[in-house]
Amino acid sequence: MHAKNTPASPSTVLGRQLGDELRRLREAAGMTTTQSADALDCTKGKISRIENGRVAVRLPDLTAMLLAYEVADDGVLERLTTLARKANRRRREGWWNQYGDVLADTYRDQIEMEAISESIRTYQVQLVPGLLQTAAYGRAVTVASRAWKTPEEIEQFVEVRLARQRRLTGDAPLEFWAVLAEGVLRQQVGGSAVMHAQLEHMAVMAERPHITVQVLPFERGAHSGMFGPYLLLSFPQVSSLDLVLSEAPTGNVWTERAPEVARYRTLFDDARTASLSPTDSLALIHRVAKEYQS
Incomplete structure (x- = not known):
């Protein structure tokens, strides 16, 4: 089986943007994914999936991550919160959501x-x-x-x-x-x-x-x-x-x-x-x- 590039959905693109920012902030704070997971009381895999844009980032998790990374800039918090809301909204608009029942x-x-x-x-x-x-x-x-x-x-x-x-x-x-x-x-x-x-x-x-x-x-x-x-x-x-x-x-x-x-x-x-x-x-x-x- 040969790998191919898979086209990203809008939610994935936004999720990756958010994940990239969160990865940079974690690394700037000198924290590993294990330390970040401990701070959020979750698995290391969840942190990796967030940083790779594969799962939605709940706003409480986003706030906890920024707190753990000692990010005090209100502008950064506002920008990432807006990005998370956009990504989550796009995920909710996936074709499968019309079959939620x-x-x-x-x-x-x-x-x-x-x-x-x-x-x-x-x-x-x-x-x-x-x-x-x-x-x-x-x-x-x-x-x-x-x-x-x-x-x-x-x-x-x-x-x-x-x-x-x-x-x-x-x-x-x-x-x-x-x-x-x-x-x-x-x-x-x-x-x-x-x-x-x-x-x-x-x-x-x-x-x-x-x-x-x-x-x-x-x-x-x-x-x-x-x-x-x-x-x-x-x-x-x-x-x-x-x-x-x-x-x-x-x-x-x-x-x-x-x-x-x-x-x-x-x-x-x-x-x-x-x-x-x-x-x-x-x-x-x-x-x-x-x-x-x-």
Whole structure:
């Protein structure tokens, strides 16, 4: 997978401007990110994400940072406060916010992180990744989840899933690498016709140069990465910390501590190494798709 530049959203540009200023002020104060995190009673990862423009800066956090950095200039405080408000307003205006009634906070965070990420690696045990799902497959998954009751809610959630997929088809598309347990191909979702169309769609997407799909066949047996689905998100800035999103029925969980993220990188490498090659994976996907036609 080759890195590409990802176009920044307006909120990201403003967030980076604010983050750059806060980084300079921290360094001028002679403080490390660890010391800054201690002052705010948060994680080092949060400070890094603020300085990289990846998360919104709450005004109380901004005030606490400036206090810790001993910034007494009212002009600086006013300018950075205005910048933070503009960046946060732009984030609230993201397309996903119109679907606020059907999106959990974690899922909204995931979409915003996708919007500014450079690459995503994912391991999936049972479901086709959302970025590769067809509308019919996504609708069947949404109905089965029982999290959304009315037809309107279900259709809105499917719309969100399809809108997310624009990150794979724009001028500077996201680098996407998916390792799928063979069960993803075999688990019937929505019936044979839906599965045939879904697998053929996934095969077409896998032909794109920035998308890699590998299948981990049943015959490979036990492996270190078989214990649940996750996404590993990477960002353009060299100094950025990768993030991991672990998926669970009771709520997804973000992991940001470097040692834990490094463990997920190792798990993903183990999974892709144990999998079929992309070419052989594509052949298997086509074969299973044909089985759904019989």
